[in-house]
Amino acid sequence: MADAQIRIFSGTSNPDLARGIGAYLGLPVGAMHVFRFADGEVGVRIDESVRGLDVFAVQSTCPPANETLMELLIIIDALRRASAARVTAVIPYFGYARQDRKIKPREPISAKLVANLLTTAGADRILTVDLHTGQLWGFFDIPLDHLPARMILGDYFRSLAIEHPVVVSPDIGGVKRAREFAQYLGAPLAIIDKRRDRPNQVAEIVHVIGKVYRRTAILVDDIIDTGGTLTLAAEALVKRGVRGVYACCTHAILSPPAMARIQRSPIEQLVVTDSIPVPDDKRTSKLAVIPVAGLIGEAVQRIHAEQSVSELFGASRVMQPATEGE
Numbered sequence: 001m002a003d004a005q006i007r008i009f010s011g012t013s014n015p016d017l018a019r020g021i022g023a024y025l026g027l028p029v030g031a032m033h034v035f036r037f038a039d040g041e042v043g044v045r046i047d048e049s050v051r052g053l054d055v056f057a058v059q060s061t062c063p064p065a066n067e068t069l070m071e072l073l074i075i076i077d078a079l080r081r082a083s084a085a086r087v088t089a090v091i092p093y094f095g096y097a098r099q100d101r102k103i104k105p106r107e108p109i110s111a112k113l114v115a116n117l118l119t120t121a122g123a124d125r126i127l128t129v130d131l132h133t134g135q136l137w138g139f140f141d142i143p144l145d146h147l148p149a150r151m152i153l154g155d156y157f158r159s160l161a162i163e164h165p166v167v168v169s170p171d172i173g174g175v176k177r178a179r180e181f182a183q184y185l186g187a188p189l190a191i192i193d194k195r196r197d198r199p200n201q202v203a204e205i206v207h208v209i210g211k212v213y214r215r216t217a218i219l220v221d222d223i224i225d226t227g228g229t230l231t232l233a234a235e236a237l238v239k240r241g242v243r244g245v246y247a248c249c250t251h252a253i254l255s256p257p258a259m260a261r262i263q264r265s266p267i268e269q270l271v272v273t274d275s276i277p278v279p280d281d282k283r284t285s286k287l288a289v290i291p292v293a294g295l296i297g298e299a300v301q302r303i304h305a306e307q308s309v310s311e312l313f314g315a316s317r318v319m320q321p322a323t324e325g326e
Contacts, residue, residue, distance in 0.1 A: 003027075006304050007050055007084075011059030011075055013068040014277050017092060018058040020293025025301060030055075032078075034071060042071050044078045054304050055084040056127070058296075061095030061114075062276040063253065069095060069114065073121040080122030088125040088303060089118055092275035092292060093251045097132035098223070100139075115139035127299055129275050129292060130222045130250040133173075145309045147299055149250040149273055150177070152290050154184040156271055157218060157246070164243070166190050166215040168208075170233045178220045190217070192233050212242050219247040224272070227258035231265035238266045251275050252289075254282050262286060 009030040010018030022029045031047035057079060059072040072089060079087045099110035118126065119142055126144040131137070137144055157165070165187040169178035175191055182189040190210025217237045224230055224247075234245045245267050252272035259282050262270055271288045272278065278289055295312075302309050 003301075003304060005054050006300070007048075007053050007055045008300075009046075009055065009057050009075065009079070011057070011068065011071050013060045013062055013071070014058065014092065014274070016277060017060075017274055017291075017293055017296075020291060021056075021058060021090070021297045021300060024294050024297030032075070034075070042067075042074050044071075044074045046078050046082050049082075050079060051083040052085045054086050054088075055079050056088045056090050056300050058090040058092070060093040060276055061091060062093050062251075063255070065095040069117075073117055076118070076121040076123050086124045087122055088127055088300075089123040090127045090296060090300070092129045092273075092296065094128045094131060094136070097136060100133050100136055111136055112139045125303065127296070127303065129273070129296070130177075132222055134176075145299060145303065147292075147295055147309075148180070148313065149275075149292065149295070150181045150184050151313065152273070152292065152295060153220075153248045153250070153271060154181060156288070156290055157185060157248070160246075162216050162218070162246070164215045166210065166212050166217055166242075168192060168210075168212065168217045168219050168233070168237065170219055170221055170229055174221055177222060181218075181220045185218075187218070188215075192236065208236060208240055212237055212240050215242055216244045216246065217242045219245065219267075221247075221249045223251045223253060224249045224258060224270075225253045226255050227261040231261045231267065234265050234267045244268050246271070248272065252278055252282075254278070259284065259287075 007030045008022045008027055009032050012034055018029050033045045035043045037043055057075050061069045076087055096110045096114045125142055129147045130149050131146055167178050167182035167187050168190045169175045170192050179189055190212050193207040219233055230247055237245055246269050247267050248271040250273050269288060270286055273290050273292045275292055298312055299309050
């Protein structure tokens with residue numbers, strides 16, 4: 001049943017997801033106009049009263065990241081100035097998360113900067129899906145609720161009834177994520193040790209740690225950008241005798257030439273969520289898209305009711321079917 005004290009507003013980055021969250025809650029998306037001035041500045045106008053209401057602003061900071069982030073900051077400021085009682089920034093994909101530490105001297109920690117900007121804009125709370133690293137929690141001085149996507153992705157792979165699966169982390173940094181996914185599926189874990197000198201450079205596979213021979217591999221990652229590391233990992237696994245390779249990720253950035261690489265690769269199917277909208281020209285027979293509106297909608301409902309969000313991870317969930325590419 002819809003709650004009159006909740007409002008859902010959407011930026012321009014992922015309006016379909018916002019509508020899905022609203023549908024789960026039985027609410028329409030709030031009336032808001034986002035526009036651009038002639039010089040490219042972002043303008044926002046809230047077209048309904050939000051005074052005293054619990055407001056959730058949905059916006060993935062996906063490409064173009066600078067545009068979507070600035071838009072979100074201005075939306076939050078507009079809602080705060082319109083006297084909303086609480087503003088929660090619902091950020092299914094948190095951009096700049098990969099810039100979470102200094103690797104070399106004189107580099108920024110941009111993820112911390114973004115956290116500061118969101119707080120300064122007036123956000124009271126953050127709700128996000130699959131942060132790139134756990135340390136990002138510590139960048140925020142306001143409450144943050146984190147939703148792991150392993151449940152909905154894991155349920156999809158359970159439905160496939162894959163024989164002798166092995167969950168594979170494509171790098172050392174993703175071991176914790178892959179281990180939790182493996183535990184959810186009741187499958188063993190393997191790890192790929194890779195080397196990469198620069199961001200977006202194709203990595204070099206050094207070792208595959210774990211038993212993968214004559215098993216079906218499921219590569220698990222949180223972000224797929226150009227797809228170079230993923231496809232290289234799939235080829236390395238085939239050389240080591242796997243029966244087949246699947247892959248999944250939460251945030252499908254899929255910058256060119258990602259889909260071309262995936263189409264040429266031995267990956268049988270890539271399973272992603274719609275935390276970032278996947279355009280029609282990237283939807284192929286190898287791609288399956290799982291909606292996260294139900295997961296986020298349930299979390300929104302619990303936040304509004306001051307209930308535990310973490311209990312959601314062990315509770316029964318309403319699942320929506322994946323939509324496969326043509």
